[in-house]
Structures are given as structure tokens and as C-alpha cells.
Amino acid sequence: MVIKKLYSVMLLSAVILSSFGCASAFPPKAPDGDPVVETKDEPLHHVIMETKDVRVMRVMLLPGVRTMWHEQHLDYVNTHISGSPVKVEYIGQPVKTAVMETGHIRFGPHQGKSEVDRITNTGTTLNHQVAFEIKQSGPQGFGTGDRSKVQGFTMALDKPTVYGWHVELKPGESTGSYTVKGPGVRVIFKGNRILSTQPNVMTQQITTQAGDAFLVDPGTYVITNGGSEDLVFNEYELK
Structure with a gap:
């Protein structure tokens, strides 16, 4: 009887741990x-x-x-x-x-x-x-990301939980307006200055170098290469 009770307690603990995402012990x-x-x-x-x-x-x-x-x-x-x-x-x-x-x-x-x-x-x-x-389990339903008509963007990743695009802009070139639906990450390969413009907000000037990473919040953006060399980066968006 004691063994059965102990087994039941252990089984219940395992179920509780699993339900809280701790099963990857x-x-x-x-x-x-x-x-x-x-x-x-x-x-x-x-x-x-x-x-x-x-x-x-x-x-x-x-x-x-x-x-x-x-x-x-x-x-x-x-x-x-x-x-x-x-x-x-x-x-x-x-x-x-x-x-x-x-x-x-x-x-x-x-x-x-x-x-x-x-x-x-x-x-x-x-x-x-x-x-x-x-960190979130599964797609969160932020929406379908489509940047196929946005200048400079090329689809580089399409997985169940995340999109990714590769972006290349010459000095002075802009992407045109695009919408970010889910939280994202931008990773820089090359470039020294980004101008990030959003509706009714003063343009943000961002100094960059290879290997920099930035969080990207949902919203509407125009990205301009405000530097003196080609701007190359990847931008990712959660689904």
C-alpha cells in the first residue's frame, strides 16, 4: 500500500512538472x-x-x-x-x-x-x-508576415514559429513602408547607420556595426540606409 501511494505521488508530481513546461529535465x-x-x-x-x-x-x-x-x-x-x-x-x-x-x-x-x-x-x-x-510555445497568432513586395527584403526563413528575411540596401536606399505584426529581432551583417521611420514619430537614427542585434516591436516602418556603406541585415518576426 505504501509503495502504491508513493508511486501515485511520483506520477502526480511528474504530471504537474510537465504541465508547467519543466519536463525537459x-x-x-x-x-x-x-x-x-x-x-x-x-x-x-x-x-x-x-x-x-x-x-x-x-x-x-x-x-x-x-x-x-x-x-x-x-x-x-x-x-x-x-x-x-x-x-x-x-x-x-x-x-x-x-x-x-x-x-x-x-x-x-x-x-x-x-x-x-x-x-x-x-x-x-x-x-x-x-x-x-x-520562449513562447508554438505560434502565437500574430499574423502572416508578407514582405514580398517590400524593396530589399528576401525571404530567408519560414518555420512554424518564426519568419526571417535578408535585407540589402545601398547608401540612401529605403525599404518602403512595411508592417511588423509580431515581436522580432534584427541582426546586422554590415552597415554603419540605420534611419528607422514610423508614422507620426521622429525618425530614429541607429548607429550599427557587424554583429549588432536589436529588438523590433510590432508597428509600421520604413528603413533607410543612412550610412556610407551597404547595409545588410536579417530581420526575424515571431508568428
Whole structure:
């Protein structure tokens, strides 16, 4: 009888934890004895911005440097500012080698499941990434993002929880008006000044450099390259 009661308590606890999104309990240590941490707590994943919707991180791996084992359980978007060859280790799987290509986008569909990995920069240059986790579960119904007729925008990502566009503007060029329906993130590849205009609001001048990241609120915008060099960035919007 005691055993049955104890089992019932354990089962109820598991159900409660699952209902609060805590079911991604990862092992405290990997098979090699090293600790496992959440991605946001991994020392090379620097959290630079966070809202109720997204957590934005800057990841910088020097040649030969590797991350700790870190657990991912949220959808995430990883933009490679400057890439490198890498070694990718997963718990219980063979070691893989890959190349993080500069300018590439990697989407990790981790909502509802957990994955633990460890990354080593096996190249000779800095590996620099801007990544963000999508903290809300599933699409939130912000609306359909269509920028097919907006100058400079090219669709680069279309996943269940997020859109992404690649944007290129010459000095002085503008996008024309477009509407952001869900909260988003803008990641800069190149450029030194953005002019961001919204209806009935004074134009905002934003100084930029490669690797900068900005939160983008819902609203209507015109983006102008107000700098002296080409402006290149990715802009993401939650669904």
C-alpha cells in the first residue's frame, strides 16, 4: 500500500512538472562527467537582451575553444556572423563535424523536446553567432508576415514559429513602408547607420556595426540606409 501511494505521488508530481513546461529535465552530468547547463547559463552564450517572447544571445568561440554541454528545449534561430568549421558532440550520438558558414541561418526546432550538445571551434578564426530562443510555445497568432513586395527584403526563413528575411540596401536606399505584426529581432551583417521611420514619430537614427542585434516591436516602418556603406541585415518576426 505504501509503495502504491508513493508511486501515485511520483506520477502526480511528474504530471504537474510537465504541465508547467519543466519536463525537459536534463541530466546534471554528461557521460564523461562534465556538467550540463541550460543554454542561457552556458558561459560563452552571453545573454544580451530578453523579453517575455525571446532571449537573445551572443556566442563567441575562439579557435580551439569549446562550449560546455548545454541543453536546448526551445525553438531557436542562430545567425552566423562569422563562421568556422566546428566539432559537434551530442550525448549518446556519434561526434559530427560541420561548417558554420558566415551568413547562414540555423533553425533549431526544440520546442517540446530536449537536446544536449557541445560545440568546439576547430577553425583558425573567431566563430561569432547571434542566436535567440523563442520562449513562447508554438505560434502565437500574430499574423502572416508578407514582405514580398517590400524593396530589399528576401525571404530567408519560414518555420512554424518564426519568419526571417535578408535585407540589402545601398547608401540612401529605403525599404518602403512595411508592417511588423509580431515581436522580432534584427541582426546586422554590415552597415554603419540605420534611419528607422514610423508614422507620426521622429525618425530614429541607429548607429550599427557587424554583429549588432536589436529588438523590433510590432508597428509600421520604413528603413533607410543612412550610412556610407551597404547595409545588410536579417530581420526575424515571431508568428
